[in-house]
Every structure is written in structure tokens, then in C-alpha cells.
Amino acid sequence: GAGVSQSPRYKVAKRGQDVALRCDPISGHVSLFWYQQALGQGPEFLTYFQNEAQLDKSGLPSDRFFAERPEGSVSTLKIQRTQQEDSAVYLCASSLVAGGGDVKTQYFGPGTRLLVL
Amino acid sequence: AQSVTQPDIHITVSEGASLELRCNYSYGATPYLFWYVQSPGQGLQLLLKYFSGDTLVQGIKGFEAEFKRSQSSFNLRKPSVHWSDAAEYFCALNTGGFKTIFGAGTRLFVKA
Numbered sequence: 001g002a003g004v005s006q007s008p009r010y011k012v013a014k015r016g017q018d019v020a021l022r023c024d025p026i027s028g029h030v031s032l033f034w035y036q037q038a039l040g041q042g043p044e045f046l047t048y049f050q051n052e053a054q055l056d057k058s059g060l061p062s063d064r065f066f067a068e069r070p071e072g073s074v075s076t077l078k079i080q081r082t083q084q085e086d087s088a089v090y091l092c093a094s095s096l097v098a099g100g101g102d103v104k105t106q107y108f109g110p111g112t113r114l115l116v117l
Numbered sequence: 118a119q120s121v122t123q124p125d126i127h128i129t130v131s132e133g134a135s136l137e138l139r140c141n142y143s144y145g146a147t148p149y150l151f152w153y154v155q156s157p158g159q160g161l162q163l164l165l166k167y168f169s170g171d172t173l174v175q176g177i178k179g180f181e182a183e184f185k186r187s188q189s190s191f192n193l194r195k196p197s198v199h200w201s202d203a204a205e206y207f208c209a210l211n212t213g214g215f216k217t218i219f220g221a222g223t224r225l226f227v228k229a
Contacts, residue, residue: 004160033215033217040221040222041221041222042121042207042209042219042220042221042222043161043207043219044219045215045216045217045218048215048216055215056214056215056216059216091160091161093161105151105163105166106163106217107163108153108160108161108162109160110158110159110160111160
């Protein structure tokens with residue numbers, strides 16, 4: 001597609017529910033990133049994929065957070081047993097790796113706004 | 118540790134006035150530097166980036182930024198602000214790895 005897409009755009013969950021957030025990166029982009037953006041803050045890195053390999057998950061806040069990208073394209077961020085502090089906007093970004101000077105330029109999706117009640 | 122500081126939480130300028138948004142970073146070498154803009158309900162849009170070379174970089178929508186190594190700064194400027202520029206602006210750095218570190222953002226208000 002033309003850009004990074006995310007779904008759903010909004011999600012309301014009851015505390016304790018599991019949620020799954022989807023990201024469709026730009027076609028051909030090898031790198032995929034997930035960020036968490038709390039209200040009034042900048043995005044904070046969660047995890048990084050190069051193709052299907054999750055090379056860095058150091059930013060995941062707890063073991064309730066899990067991300068996958070099984071075929072190297074679409075990615076899903078799953079949050080188990082959601083807590084109120086998980087309420088945030090979850091941003092996905094992709095970038096083109098392997099060649100070119102733009103390897104560090106990330107293209108962001110619109111985000112999923114998660115509200116945990 | 119690397120960090121990005123945007124000292125101004127919010128700034129108000131009159132339409133047509135000039136704009137400068139401040140960004141300071143902490144890193145021992147020259148990082149990759151970015152400015153993004155985020156409108157309400159939207160993702161981040163890249164305005165401009167600095168990787169190397171000319172320290173004055175031009176971006177989209179009439180924005181420019183100047184990298185000053187001696188001051189560890191990468192301030193964003195625009196000579197004449199339009200009402201549509203009202204948004205949140207984020208400065209970010211990358212040191213060559215997977216992580217990009219963002220500042221807390223500066224919200225720009227434009228008054229008529």
C-alpha cells in the first residue's frame with residue numbers, strides 16, 4: 001500500500017482483557033518498529049523486527065506484551081491481561097533496510113489508541 | 118545514555134511570524150537527527166532529517182533545521198508560520214542501532 005496502516009484505530013478494553021493490534025507496513029520495507037506513546041509524551045520504542053526476526057524487544061514493558069511478524073510483513077502486537085497503565089497510542093513504523101541512505105528513516109502509521117477501563 | 122530534550126512544552130506564535138523550536142541531544146558522537154510533526158489523531162510525518170554533510174537541512178512544508186555540534190542542538194525553524202502548522206513537533210535521534218529516541222514534543226499553537 002501507499003503507507004503504513006494500523007487497525008483498529010481505536011480500542012476500548014476492560015481491564016484483564018487481551019488485545020491484538022495489527023500493523024501493515026509499506027510493501028517491501030524490511031524493518032518494522034512498534035512504539036508506545038503515552039498522553040503528552042513522545043513515542044517510546046517497544047520492539048524491532050527485521051523481516052520475521054525480532055531483533056530487539058528490550059522496550060516491551062512486561063511479559064504481557066508480545067509481538068510477532070511471522071511472514072516478514074504484517075505484524076501483530078498483543079497485550080495480555082490489559083492494565084490501565086497500558087492505555088496509550090501504539091504506533092507502528094517501517095523502514096527500508098539494506099542499501100540506500102534512508103535506512104534510518106521511519107514511516108509511521110496513524111496509530112491505535114487503546115483505552116483500558 | 119542518549120537523550121533528546123525539547124525545552125518548550127508549548128509555544129504560541131502569530132500567523133505569519135517566524136518560528137523556532139528547540140532541540141538538544143545528548144550523545145558522544147554525531148547522531149542521525151529527525152524532526153517529525155504529529156497532527157491530532159495522525160501518525161508522525163517526517164519533516165526533515167540530518168545524517169551528515171551540510172548542517173542546514175531543508176524539509177517539507179517550508180521547514181529547515183540547523184545542526185550545531187558545539188551546542189548539541191538541532192533547532193527547527195520556519196520563516197512564516199501558517200495556521201495549518203499547529204500541531205505537535207517531535208525531535209528524535211538515532212545512533213546507528215535499532216532504537217530511535219524521541220523528545221517529549223513541543224505543541225505549537227498558531228493565533229490569528
